[in-house]
Amino acid sequence: MSFFALLGLSILSLRHHKSRSFLTALGIVIGVTTVIAILSLLQGLNNTIDEQFASLGTNTIYVQKMELNFGSGPGQFDFEEIAKRPDLTIEDAEAIAELPTIAEAVTTMSREVGALTHKGNEAEKCSLKGSGEGGEATASLIVERGRFINVNDQKRRRMVCVIGSYISINLFPDEDPLGQMLEVDGHKYQVVGVLAEKGAMFGRSQDNVAFIPINTYQKFYSTPEGRASIFGGSSIEVLPAEGVSVDEALLQVEELMRLRHGLHYYEDNDFGLNTQSSMFSSLNQITTIAWIVMVGIAANSLLVGGIGIMNIMLVSVAERTREIGIRKAVGARTRDILMQFLLEAVVLSLVGGAIGILAGLGIAGLVSLLTDLQATAMWWTIAIGFVFSAIVGVFFGIYPAQKASKLNPIDAIRYE
Secondary structure: OOHHHHHHHHHHHHHOOHHHHHHHHHHHHHHHHHHHHHHHHHHHHHHHHHHHHHHHOOOOEEEEOOOOOOOOOHHHOOHHHHHOOOOOOHHHHHHHHOOOOEEEEEEEEEEEEEEEEEOOEEEEEEEEEEEOOOHHHHOOOOEEEEOOOOHHHHHOOOOEEEEOHHHHHHHOOOOOOOOOEEEEOOEEEEEEEEEOOOOEEOOEEOOOEEEEEHHHHHHHOOOOOOOHHHHHOOEEEEEEOOOOOHHHHHHHHHHHHHHHOOOOOOOOOOOEEEEHHHHHHHHHHHHHHHHHHHHHHHHHHHHHHHHHHHHHHHHHHHHOHHHHHHHHHOOOOHHHHHHHHHHHHHHHHHHHHHHHHHHHHHHHHHHHHHOOOOOOOOHHHHHHHHHHHHHHHHHHHHHHHHHHHOOOHHHHHHOO
């Protein structure tokens, strides 16, 4: 018999037992749904992380108290030792800025503030950041109107600020914010610049921020102590010069900082050097682990589904023993019987895979609709779903098909 004739017989047999066929394929549906949904969401997460990290400045180097590694467990960090490390200073940033490989180096500090106010208007849940000249470049900010903080603002501790678009909209809905005064923590600042909208990062707005000169910031706010200084203390944002690679700039910054901190060659760094690529790589490690775990769970579902297919196919062989004997008696070859039952298993598995793919894409789309995470279904994601389904069908269908093809026609005809 031709392949298409055998395929037609397989589909006809499955249609005669619709409920049983669907329940048998349910394990495949669940497994493929999980695989497709997880792969789509993780790919979307990776794309989102890539885009949002790029918005921070792909070449920016962050000199901080500790080296960030999102893939490390909390037990791998000695926070007591890290908290005792020296604070990073404006003088450190000025020394780094003198390096020939560096374009900008800016000391920054930040804190959450209750609200910024202006004539009865409020902007809540905002960040106040101390920065300096060149801070817009190191943080990949665009000054839409006015200017950013300059060296005179910093040296003279001027009461000026540069605000994000969220603050501009909420405090100055009907007037030009430039030159206006706003108040935060009892101190009044004159607005000298407004930043272009940056959007959200990991669900948190980047536009509810106000920048003031770092010296002004340090005048009103003390440096956190103990463990709070690890993430709440000062850091230095460094931008390599044009044509200089991040790795080359890193080496010079590390050498200079070790020299300034008086470290011997055998001593570890008492500061951390972080880049966008290193932090993105660490987050990728987390998503990779999540991918492996979820695919493992999905593989278990596929295994259960495959066992279900094999079980039902064995039942089908037993039920159709006389049919197999009659077909063999009238000339059906062993390979025809083998191919028919194998095709039934593969068709059953592929139908379950197709339903699973549609369900997985639907779940990923629903998550994207209800959250900020945008799922991305690549072509290879759908291909994996079909390949997994076909492999399960062949692997778990081969034994029942072989058993059916090896039946003795005389014994099969006599079977009751």
